Amino acid sequence: xxxxxxxxxxxxxxxxxxxxxxxxxxxxxxxxxxxxxxxxxxxxxxxxxxxxxxxxxxxxxxxxxxxxxxxxxxxxxxxxxxxxxxxxxxxxxxxxxxxxxxxxxxxxxxxxxxxxxxxxxxxxxxxxxxxxxxxxxxxxxxxxxxxxxxxxxxxxxxxxxxxxxxxxxxxxxxxxxxxxxxxxxxxxxxxxxxxxxxxxxxxxxxxxxxxxxxxxxxxxxxxxxxxxxxxxxxxxxxxxxxxxxxxxxxxxxxxxxxxxxxxxxxxxxxxxxxxxxxxxxxxxxxxxxxxxxxxxxxxxxxxxxxxxxxxxxxxxxxxxxxxxxxxxxxxxxxxxxxxxxxxxxxxxxxxxxxxxxxxxxxxxxxxxxxxxxxxxxxxxxxxxxxxxxxxxxxxxxxxxxxxxxxxxxxxxxxxxxxxxxxxxxxxxxxxxxxxxxxxxxxxxxxxxxxxxxxxxxxxxxxxxxxxxxxxxxxxxxxxxxxxxxxxxx
Amino acid sequence: xxxxxxxxxxxxxxxxxxxxxxxxxxxxxxxxxxxxxxxxxxxxxxxxxxxxxxxxxxxx
Numbered sequence: 001x002x003x004x005x006x007x008x009x010x011x012x013x014x015x016x017x018x019x020x021x022x023x024x025x026x027x028x029x030x031x032x033x034x035x036x037x038x039x040x041x042x043x044x045x046x047x048x049x050x051x052x053x054x055x056x057x058x059x060x061x062x063x064x065x066x067x068x069x070x071x072x073x074x075x076x077x078x079x080x081x082x083x084x085x086x087x088x089x090x091x092x093x094x095x096x097x098x099x100x101x102x103x104x105x106x107x108x109x110x111x112x113x114x115x116x117x118x119x120x121x122x123x124x125x126x127x128x129x130x131x132x133x134x135x136x137x138x139x140x141x142x143x144x145x146x147x148x149x150x151x152x153x154x155x156x157x158x159x160x161x162x163x164x165x166x167x168x169x170x171x172x173x174x175x176x177x178x179x180x181x182x183x184x185x186x187x188x189x190x191x192x193x194x195x196x197x198x199x200x201x202x203x204x205x206x207x208x209x210x211x212x213x214x215x216x217x218x219x220x221x222x223x224x225x226x227x228x229x230x231x232x233x234x235x236x237x238x239x240x241x242x243x244x245x246x247x248x249x250x251x252x253x254x255x256x257x258x259x260x261x262x263x264x265x266x267x268x269x270x271x272x273x274x275x276x277x278x279x280x281x282x283x284x285x286x287x288x289x290x291x292x293x294x295x296x297x298x299x300x301x302x303x304x305x306x307x308x309x310x311x312x313x314x315x316x317x318x319x320x321x322x323x324x325x326x327x328x329x330x331x332x333x334x335x336x337x338x339x340x341x342x343x344x345x346x347x348x349x350x351x352x353x354x355x356x357x358x359x360x361x362x363x364x365x366x367x368x369x370x371x372x373x374x375x376x377x378x379x380x381x382x383x384x385x386x387x388x389x390x391x392x393x394x395x396x397x398x399x400x401x402x403x404x405x406x407x408x409x410x411x412x413x414x415x416x417x418x419x420x421x422x423x424x425x426x427x428x429x430x431x432x433x434x435x436x437x438x439x440x441x442x443x444x445x446x447x448x449x450x451x452x453x454x455x456x457x458x459x460x461x462x463x464x465x466x467x468x469x470x471x472x473x474x475x476x477x478x479x480x481x482x483x484x485x486x487x488x489x
Numbered sequence: 490x491x492x493x494x495x496x497x498x499x500x501x502x503x504x505x506x507x508x509x510x511x512x513x514x515x516x517x518x519x520x521x522x523x524x525x526x527x528x529x530x531x532x533x534x535x536x537x538x539x540x541x542x543x544x545x546x547x548x549x
Contacts, residue, residue: 394524401523424521431520431527443519443531457524466521470530473514480510 022118023111024050026057026085031107031126037091037134041107043123045083052113053078054120059087060108063098067106067125070097078111095134105130151183166190169197253281267353345416347409355380356409363405366392381408382422387459391423394457400430424465501542512538 024046032040041059055077062069074087094100104127111120161176164185172191174181185191228234235243257277261268268276342351362369362377366389369377378385394401404426411429415421435442455463505512515534522530 398523427523428521431523435516435520443516443535454525454529458522458526462521462523466518466526469514469521470518473511473518476514477511 021050022116023052023054023113023120025120026054026109026111026123027082029107029109029123029126031105031128033128033130033132034088037094037132038088039094039105039107039128039130040086040088041109041126042084042086043109045078045081045085046111048078048081052116052118054111055113055115056111057085057087058110058112060110060122061089061098062106063100063103065106065125065127067108067127091132091134092136094130095136100130102129102131104128148183148186151180151187154180154183156180164191164193165195165197167192167195167197168199169195170199250281253284257281267350269350269354343416344412347413352409352413356406359409360406363388363392363395381405382412382420383459383461387461390457390459394459397457400427400434403430422461422465424459424462427462428465497545500545504542504545505538508538508541 026043026045028042028044030042032042034040039061041061043057046053057074057077058071059074060067060071072087072089074085076085079085094105098105106125106127108125109123113119156178158178160179162179162182163175164172164177164182166172167190172185174185177185186193223237224234227237227240231240233240233243254277257280258273261273261276347355359377359380362373366374369388371385374385374388378388381388381391383391391401391405395405396402401423404423407430408423408426411426412421415425418425431442458466512534515530519527519531519534521527
């Protein structure tokens, strides 16, 4: 029995014996020399049965048995139980640090657990004979300066010959050269000793030479140049004179138009004066382009005057036909701004005149209005857009409606506090005033009556206003008749 | 004859005065209207008034 226990005791591996140590000492250290002159120190890690596994190892080497000349800390620690670890010292390191020369290098290892401050014991020291001859790499730089003698100083021996090359590696045409010839060639700086090259001419990009010849000739300035300096316009004296005359005439014409405008009753905002002037000028230019065929006949002077008057009348008619169209385009926009920005009661006299003028022009040219312009006019008159055309038609035949349209804006401002004050109200007012002045004429003012189109010439707003009056009158009459009959019975 | 005409004149004045409020309404309606509607209303009002006055005796 004791023999069995003893055998078991002997078979139990040493790691088991190490159990419960803090940090185990590495096992089986070896120290070997490699072919490249380096030495490798190897050891086996612990079996893991320890409290503080190694965090790193320190490998010690030296030329004595204590192996403590140099030490290196590894970057690795415990990895796996009983695994092999190693560290290699290069031949250069050994040469520089130990100056080893055919000597034994001793090595040992110790494990460290820095966190808990525990270490293992040193492993046994292992040695290896280092018989490697390490030759360090050295860089030798040597400069040999040979000073050639001058060609004139040498004496030919008639035996030695030399070769010369140019910078591209081309041989001297006289190769082989005598010593004196060689020195002469070298002194010319065009020939050298051996030159590496394939004797090819480098590609030479021809340089572009730009020659600028500046010839300064004093020439008297031309009239165009003089005019350009003065006016900034390149023109001849005649062209300049014509241009200045045209500008003078244009300025005079413009001043005349402005003067006429000031003397007339037309009130146009200052910002629109320039546009007005331009329009008038355009109209005049257009009139000038009209071909007036003049027949030269011997006729009395009186008739000639009549013809001239007719032409003037034509011109006036043309101007009055063209101007409203243009004015309409100019003035609809400010009217829209006035309508959007101001309530009716805040209209100034100027606003009233502008809006009224636009409405009058729009109603008289309703066929040419855009949808947007029709909406603006409808907004002003407080009617639907469809009614604008009806009003435009009514204006042509009904003086009362025409007058109502003319004074609507003014009346609208005066009755700003009246709810839903429309063109129909203005029409009623005018008709009432006319009725007061001449009742019979109002009631007996019959034109051709077309029963099929009755009411078509009334705006929707007018119809509604009429219903509001007529229906109560009829109902009141019926009620009064019923009351009368009731009383008599 | 003159007396008869005078009496008839007095009658139509009285009848017209009786129709004062109605006529006022119709006149206002006429003034409210425009165009052919106004003309027809005015014409109808006058014709009806004339017929009304001419038929006083008949209606009595």
